């Protein structure tokens with residue numbers, strides 16, 4: 276009872292006993308490999324019973340010929356059923372995320388569950404009924420079929436673990452259909468025997484004919500017969516008797532379901548494959564339709580097609596952020612770190628950075644692919660992001676579009692100058708150079724906001740980046756030095772004007788908001804005053820009459 280259970284639980288926590296836990300007291304974690312393997316082992320006895328019991332019931336010749344084999348396998352399966360029950364008792368479960376390992380509790384839970392009843396019934400020694408019906412009735416073991424949920428559990432687990440779930444699903448479906456056809460074949464043979472073998476064209480031919488006597492022929496013929504019905508591809512002989520009609524009607528109804536489930540499942544697989552592609556790669560069809568409807572020039576359409584083609588051929592995954600969205604942040608970080616950190620840590624500037632900075636950065640990277648000849652940024656544009664080169668070559672080109680100042684390659688970065696707000700940068704937030712992709716290039720972009728966010732927490736990295744930017748600027752003579760005070764002055768004034776303009780804008784917005792507020796409170800006041808007026812009038816009405824009378 277309750278007390279006994281608690282007593283046992285206390286004994287378990289006794290340190291002496293803890294050291295040498297008897298194997299009978301072992302509790303398995305259902306997430307463990309052992310449990311998974313056991314579930315797979317249990318597939319065999321369950322499938323064995325599902326296939327063989329009906330076979331022996333209907334094909335009596337097969338049942339008799341291999342009787343010793345069947346009996347051995349029967350009791351082996353029973354043994355496994357028994358072990359399975361023991362393992363079920365010894366399987367812990369999660370309560371508030373913690374594995375319950377208290378054996379007495381687990382026992383009580385199992386004994387009170389529906390599963391226990393089902394498991395027990397499926398193992399009742401109904402074989403004793405052989406004494407009544409004789410050994411030729413394997414049907415008495417029909418209760419063994421009740422262990423099917425174990426098979427479901429095993430297959431479910433396999434489906435979540437397998438690396439090719441679609442193949443697995445189709446295989447599972449085919450096996451189910453095979454078992455169904457097998458049952459039907461057995462029933463067909465039994466019905467034929469009942470009606471009389473060879474008594475008409477529909478039933479199984481006369482088994483005394485040597486051609487149809489062999490057991491293999493008997494089984495294969497029946498299997499072929501029911502395959503024909505269930506796949507609705509072959510011609511089946513017309514039934515002659517009422518029993519045959521009923522059998523065929525039932526079969527054809529089942530065949531509809533079988534056919535529908537095959538079509539449905541295969542359709543699902545195809546859809547899921549297409550969905551996978553759609554998630555991995557942006558949807559080309561939609562874009563194509565859009566371009567067509569807007570009469571985009573052929574040349575541009577060609578470039579876009581090429582871009583898509585490049586993504587597909589080289590398996591570039593653009594939407595990784597979307598795909599991984601469903602994972603919790605820490606897992607996403609881990610994945611991003613293991614996928615992109617190698618690239619990021621090759622970038623010289625980040626090599627000296629702390630790991631935590633890289634981990635923060637890595638989540639904010641957006642992959643981008645540029646086609647040959649495309650400009651990533653143009654001189655004079657406002658900079659919104661910087662880029663890290665994962666793969667490919669890009670040229671820093673002069674305004675003429677031909678002269679190349681420098682070539683940037685793998686694990687370089689660019690575009691940082693215009694977003695860093697380097698003091699004395701004459702071009703402010705404008706790009707200082709044109710960058711053109713030479714071939715296809717794989718870049719990571721990092722937005723200004725994200726970079727500023729991250730760098731504000733890592734001032735050392737910020738200084739490094741700024742230093743490099745300043746070097747480039749000095750080289751190009753675009754850094755405001757003391758010697759160029761006049762120009763600096765101009766710049767300063769310009770900056771000031773810019774700032775003032777921005778302030779003015781902000782003030783204007785504020786003013787507009789205030790005006791709105793004023794207006795609305797005005798309305799409210801007006802309404803209130805009206806209300807008060809009414810109330811005063813209502814109050815005054817009587818006293819005023821009194822007063823008038825008094826005056827009179």
Ligand code: PCG
Nearest residue numbers: 658671681689690691692693706707708
């Ligand atoms: P940004 O934002 O001005 O955009 C163009 C980028 O080109 C610039 O930042 C630098 O990161 C990068 N770059 C690489 N080499 C050079 C160079 O020699 N001169 C200039 N101006 N930019 C360069």
